[in-house]
Amino acid sequence: MLCISQKNSEDSCKVFTCKKNRLQTKKFAVVPFSKRVVFVPHCMRNVAVCAAVEKNSCYVCVECGGCKISEISKLVKELNYQALYVVKGGRAIQHIIKEQVPKAIVGIACFFEGAQAFKMLEKENVAVQFVALTKDGCVDTDANLIEVAKVLEI
Numbered sequence: 001m002l003c004i005s006q007k008n009s010e011d012s013c014k015v016f017t018c019k020k021n022r023l024q025t026k027k028f029a030v031v032p033f034s035k036r037v038v039f040v041p042h043c044m045r046n047v048a049v050c051a052a053v054e055k056n057s058c059y060v061c062v063e064c065g066g067c068k069i070s071e072i073s074k075l076v077k078e079l080n081y082q083a084l085y086v087v088k089g090g091r092a093i094q095h096i097i098k099e100q101v102p103k104a105i106v107g108i109a110c111f112f113e114g115a116q117a118f119k120m121l122e123k124e125n126v127a128v129q130f131v132a133l134t135k136d137g138c139v140d141t142d143a144n145l146i147e148v149a150k151v152l153e154i
């Protein structure tokens with residue numbers, strides 16, 4: 001159960017990320033799929049079966065079907081996105097942006113991490129759309145695939 005201050009903080013992150021999403025939707029929509037990357041948190045992996053390969057500060061999903069990242073990865077390929085990264089943390093995101101220079105980003109995370117990412121990316125010339133996890137925490141997190149697909153296809 002969340003304490004009152006945690007609840008307030010989550011609410012303010014929710015308001016902040018919704019506002020940022022709205023403000024950046026048009027900018028995001030005009031970026032071709034091939035110039036967009038997707039960041040998925042590693043806590044969505046099913047660690048009991050995950051066959052992803054660890055690479056630097058990311059995991060390379062091999063679409064084993066053990067978690068929803070498999071479906072997200074397939075859709076990202078179908079749409080011809082630049083890449084999908086299963087990231088271990090915020091630093092990985094900064095590093096990838098510097099190296100790959102995407103024009104747009106779809107980030108899946110909890111509201112707190114989403115708000116942090118919007119702040120971190122404020123000075124970058126990149127359009128961001130955020131999808132909130134439906135179940136957060138450090139392991140076994142979850143996201144709504146319909147919501148994810150909706151944002152990927154904008």
Ligand code: SF4
Pocket residue numbers: 044045046047049050051052060061062063064065066067068069070086
């Ligand atoms: S679908 Fe990908 S990320 Fe999920 S458990 Fe399998 S290899 Fe790991």
